[in-house]
Amino acid sequence: MTSVRSLSAITAALFLVSCFGCGSASNRLRSTVFIRTLRFDPSTLTVDAGTTVRWRNSDTAAHTVTSGNLDPAPDPTFKDVAILDSQFSPKELRLRVGDTVRWTNRDLATHQIVFASGQPIEFTSPPLQENEDTTLQILHAGVFEYQDPFTPGLTGRIIAEGVPDPDGQFDSGGISPGQEFEFTFNIPGTFTYFCKFHNVEEARIVAL
Numbered sequence: 001m002t003s004v005r006s007l008s009a010i011t012a013a014l015f016l017v018s019c020f021g022c023g024s025a026s027n028r029l030r031s032t033v034f035i036r037t038l039r040f041d042p043s044t045l046t047v048d049a050g051t052t053v054r055w056r057n058s059d060t061a062a063h064t065v066t067s068g069n070l071d072p073a074p075d076p077t078f079k080d081v082a083i084l085d086s087q088f089s090p091k092e093l094r095l096r097v098g099d100t101v102r103w104t105n106r107d108l109a110t111h112q113i114v115f116a117s118g119q120p121i122e123f124t125s126p127p128l129q130e131n132e133d134t135t136l137q138i139l140h141a142g143v144f145e146y147q148d149p150f151t152p153g154l155t156g157r158i159i160a161e162g163v164p165d166p167d168g169q170f171d172s173g174g175i176s177p178g179q180e181f182e183f184t185f186n187i188p189g190t191f192t193y194f195c196k197f198h199n200v201e202e203a204r205i206v207a208l
């Protein structure tokens, strides 16, 4: 009886030791950001200090995770989008961060520019009558979708590219499709990063 009891005590002690070991392993802080087509998902991730963040490339192209910012271009310009025959022309506009978009309504019908919600840029233009225009300076890198609520199916896109300004804290180099990169954020703070292959994707880790 005694030997059975002591045996079970030893078993319990061993169980506790092994459980402590696997407990500390599974409690190690981890979080994942997915690399998608020209965006990091989520674009803002809040973690506890000490967390290891893993970026997984879920796109079909290679990207990087490079600490720093995408800055405005030193020589910003105007970029024109015409609204003609109920189409945005061009439908997809590439520009540099700092450039200003000017939409001009060349239709008889009223049109309006409304950015999709949940993007870093919020914008709703006044309704535009024929030959009226509206402007917006783009101050963030990224892909921005917009639509005209007056015309179902009328959508446009802006792809804003910044000037890379790495700060040297981390740089994955090229991450191929399906591959991963990890970095541990031991110090509280806000850490911005971007992809230096495209200079469009910008995101941040907030470590508490």
Ligand SMILES: [Cu+2]
Residues within 6 Å of the ligand: 038, 062, 063, 064, 195, 196, 197, 198, 199, 201
């Ligand atoms: Cu990229």
